[in-house]
Amino acid sequence: MMINIFLKCIFFFAFLHPTYANNDLQAERDKIKSERNSLAVGWRDNLDFKLPKPGSYKLYNIRESGNGKVIDEKGNEIYLHDAMKGKITLLSFIYSNCTDTNGCPLATSVFYKIQEKLKNNKKILSKLKMISLSFDPEYDTPEVMSLYGKDLSYIDAEWSFLTTNSMDSLEPILENYDQPVIRKYKNDGSYDGVESHLLRVYLIDDKKLIRNIYNVDFLHPDLLINDIKTLLLNNG
């Protein structure tokens, strides 16, 4: 399933995204093959260490989560905090044409596996919200984000694929979350898309407080589920 998700992302990237519609698929496949030996822990089934028992440790209040206007898959303007719906939220910044194996596809795969692992635990799943928010509004229109998320959230889970209406709307959100992005610029200074980003996923509680921040070194569904359970236990 993990590989399916990964290939699906690549399929999207290779065939559906207008910028890369003419890319050579074989080249992409070769790239995937060469990258398979450097996959992050989140691509694997098991962590390499034993997790502490849920609720046996504390997830500290790191700080308040940021807010701002975003656009949902249908083009409606809403506030990011409203999209969280008062639930425990996993927030990931992505962009649809990201090909970094250990970047956006990893975050998307981990979210997918979380909902799969929790599909028989409606009690937890009903209290969880997952949000994938684009940091490339120039390319990621609501239509593109809708297409990106299509079929990913097929189980009874809340997973939104959001974007913003402009860089001006996005930048304050990125700044608040300290989400680093390197952007490309042409020689004439005009914007040329996202070069790369620092992968981060935020665990936000029902009070909209950031309780953990994950990166590529330990972004694994088991660890995130452990933390979600801990939040539920600690918050009663």
Add this chain to the structure above:
Amino acid sequence: MYLRKFGISILGAVAFIFSSLSFADETCMSPYMAKIVGQEDYVYVWTLGVEGLGDEQDKLVTIDVNPKSKTYAKVVSVLSVGGRNEAHHSGLSDDRKYLWAGGLDSNKIFIFDVHSNPRKPTLHKVITDFVEKTGGVVGPHTFYALPGRIMVSGLSNNTDNGGRTALVEYNSKGEFIATHWLPTDGDLRGAKKTGKYADGYGYDVRVQPRRNIMLTSSFTGWSNYMMDFGQMLQDGEAMKRFGNTMVVWDLHSRKPKKVLDVPGAPLEIRCAWGANNNYCFTTTALTSKIWLIYEDDNGEWQGKAVADIGDPAKVPLPVDISITSDDKGLWVDTFMDGKARYFDISDPHNPVQVYEEQIGSQVNMISQSWDGKRAYFSTSLLGNWDKTGEADEQWVKLYDWDENSKELTHKWTIDFYKEKLGRAHQMRFGAYSLYSSTTDNKKAVTLLDK
């Protein structure tokens, strides 16, 4: 083990992520941080102000180190912070936008913006309530990047000014999150004491995220590190107040798991980068030994002395160490004799010294480039511990390192006394490539890294 089974390398993953960005960086910082794998543009030197010299203030000194620059090997920016604080260590945030630098005496933490203009950093924020917020921790020492956070290791406390201390966690905005006290005999905090000591002392902090492990080492408290060095050596009671432990922590839960006896003040910790290299090194200041802290075949973390550094009877005082990115070499600076020693650590259980060089009359810190070809050295240990008279040299030096011939070649020296700057301590790297992929790297762009 899963990683071993599939031969997968976290380092490889990280290297891949960074590969298209030409990132690079020293080999001794947080694995969460962006790397500079190419040529660094600047070295930021956290510098102690000296009474009667220049403006007498602590300052962040920026040196242009790009050989293609017209101002190569020159000081291009000096940012004084308004007083003397016992400037000591500094560390970059995981996105490398900010440099955190501490004052061991004033307990102030200065957060510099190094991304808006890497050539001319500015002071972004000063934390002045470190002791109050943390519940009495004194001496902010190491600044270690975690995702969106900074872990600060303390050296002391405001109750007895001794060595009992804590780790302190801040968010990236410079707001206090939590204090994690080190385990003591009186309060082991759930940790297992494996030897004679559980002193609760602190110094450095490092992690191996793939093993969910965090390690801390132990030095001494304010009453010693602010004392005149010669006076302290004559004070039998003071000499008893040095750390003899390292603590193995559960990184995720921030809980101490195991207290290891590592006698003689274990200072800097450097963890191996390789995916299967589940070990770290430290050196003991007073006993002059390299210690290996490693995970054994049963998954238990152990510590053992694996090599002498120089002649321990002469107390060469090992200070900063630096591991190469391929885990094959370890630089060890010894303050008293002013030497840099290079150990082959291909077999981590049997380090062998293969080279040594006289760097100066005293030497403390070393920062090497990711490829190991450049090594920067600086001089100052502590304001009251540095040598006196003519032996009190204060500089930053660059050497080229030839791995094949095992030879350091001196490139340049910047005399910090001649430049009226002060005592040169911690060095951190900066690069335009961290913040933009434009060919015109001076163009301000949204920040970034990986």
